[in-house]
Amino acid sequence: MASSYFALVVLLLYLVRTPFAEGAEWTYTGEHGVDQWAKDFPSYCSGQSQSPIDLEASQVTYDSDLQPFTFSNFDNTNGITWTLLNNGHAAQVSIGSGTMQVSGGSLGGTYQVAQFHFHWGSDSTKGSEHTVNGLAYPMELHIVCFNTKYGNIGDSLANPDALAVLGFFFEISSNTNPTMQKLLDGFPNIKYGGNQTSMTPFALTNMMAGSSRYFRYRGGLTTPTCNEIVTWTVFRDTIKISETQMNAFRMLLDTQNNEIVNNYRPVQPLNGRSIRASYDDENFASASGLVFNSLVLVSSYLVSCMCRF
Template identity: 40%
Template sequence: MESLRSIYLTILITGFCIHNGLGGPVADPDPGVNVNVDINVYGGGGGLDDGKGDHDESEEQGNCNVDCGHWCYPGKDWQYTCSHYCNGDKQSPIDICSESAQAETGSITFSPSYSDAISKLEIKNNGHTVGASWDSGLDPRTITDGGLTGVYALAQFHFHWGCENNRGSEHTVDGTRYAMELHLVHYKTEYGNLSNALKYEDGLAVLGVFFDVDDENTALKPITDHLEDIAHPDTEEEIDFNHALIDFIPTNRDFYRYQGSLTTPTCNEVVIWTVFKTHQSFSEEQVKAFRMLEDHEGHMCDNYRGIQPLNGREVKLYSP
């Protein structure tokens, strides 16, 4: 019995693309943002710990992880403190097993406004991440096609990053974690608004973009140059941006698709996930700018949820 337990723990710690009896990869044990009407960041729940030391249990103190409205990283207890939402069987993020993804033909159509430059952004440190919003009077940035069953309008975007370059992204691919992951959060326009869309299992469509540390990212630079202005939680700043959001999207637009959840409490299982296969780059200086931010407990980094069991869900790989 002890030897079996040792084998099981070994499988958990490896984080490789190994499948369990439920038809999905074993949870990668490494451990966005609360979707209320004020969606400064969106969703997530209780990840498993991989023993790598990314998240320290001692950080869970004070008002951390008391209930759905009071949570912080690491998120090992979210499935208990927010059990009505964060303990479901379609939770995110997941480890994407590339070899078992079902091949599909299709591509996402971005509205022309996605290519229009936005002159001003409002960036905010909400204590969990950096979120960005803009003038609501601008033409909506929308996505369609690529397996989506409707039109989805962009509401906001935000980031998840690590304390080291070998971690930070929420999703992993074949056990590999990237330094950062950008989430562009869209709601289905037929549901009227973001808050109402949370009532439907196809209410949200989130685009996930991986970032690895390499060359400087010019579209990201206006944001990283001003992160010091929002170093403390609950601070915000209007900045000159003058870039199009399409610049954040990889030019190679093959993507993985699955049905999942928000990745912070309240973990609503209402998200159609699109995770681009090709990653973007940003510089060492840019990732350090994210790591200088503070949350309500102190230093803000490793603000990502642990990998959740696939539980038999289908993952597809879309190519044009």
Template identity: 40%
Template structure:
């Protein structure tokens, strides 16, 4: 753990002379996530998101992490939602500011602003967060701002400004509720295209069980990476059919329609997991504290021998490095 922490610190302090151009960013190449900190200094901070949720390290606090209170999530308003392709993801703007969350240790009331998706080109990747190293094919984020600051713009830079709910997807049954969004993908294929769609009861898009979740303090997962987010990642997943996920992968492009040439799909629009440093990961229920990778065949009561393996591997590397200096 000490070695990993040291590597994280060294990595966060590395600087590069050349900077990327302006405030344009991508998920790949010279303007990808490894270079965001050049134009957006917050992206090199020590409270960044996403992270790998290491369940054996969680602190269970059932009293503080009580069930969240959802207000207005079960209603349909007369206002339209704004569905758009912003070149980085599919995003749905929630014009109805009556959807709110509170309780659950949040310490304030937060108003729903928008939700968006991160997905992979294949089923084995796509989610931004991971659980014990396992990624999911897609992840949805519902972004909220602190009601006391009045709006999203005023909240985004405040340490307690935002609360984001994260949901993992798994391949399974056809999801008719998300199909109401997918049916409009043909109208937002290209960057900066947007349309108005009928509002949807947000509760229909979420899992039925919302009492088991993880909690930590982090950041936006895209530039400017402000460290202003209280993250809530739910344990229960959302089912979606393979053919529905294919629509995300093949219909939504990061290009502008006027670009011409080969259109590039947005798939793999996720930031790699970031270092935890000294942050704590909390859980709302004891069942969330487990380690799927713990070796138990050696009668060690599930205690991982990963640190021992790490030290042994480092020893072998050192031996390999110094062998050329000896003659036999």
């Protein structure tokens, strides 16, 4: 009797726990670290179109059809409230209202900025999520925008064209970045995981680097639940930041009072996806090269056929 009661309790515990298994806590290291996400969040984190990826030149094709972006109201901070937040995984600014929208850039729609956040390393040799030819940058900014045709970010999430994320790399400079400093001035108020504070908005364009040279591919969220709903844009031009300013990120603490560092997911397999670039580079794969290679293959096949006769 006792054993069947025990079995019932185990079964009930299992049934109670299972619905919450996905959406459970996650971390970058340890028991629920990045190498466990595919198991802990099997619906999406084990998918075939995951992010981030290595933007490796031989996998990139120049596409002259990739248009320039239009950033509407990125410098209009009227009536906008910003909340600076330590969410336990990263520093984030949530944009409560407003009309900062991005279109063009061959996004195929208008996307509204919902929040932006950062991924960074314990030192400046690492930290970015995407890499370029295997090389990481000290930090990466993600501006998360939802497709306005879905009304709000919550309603958008079930759709493959739900989000456009604009990614910018950072590079170390000897100069202080004055726009980043406006953000960092609030960091003493968000030292601990869960802390948040309001802050005075600034023009997002002041924080961004040049936007004409960019990579484009289809991927997903780089944190659980890893939904494959993101049109990714990763810009080639970098934002500059001083090492002192980088250190302010490294002093933020998570909910366990550990320093938030190396909060980046390792690069994921490309699995045949295309990476396109808005600009040309001699190291990129060439579309005409692919045609040429195909012609060579076809002709060599024809020659080999003819030789049999």
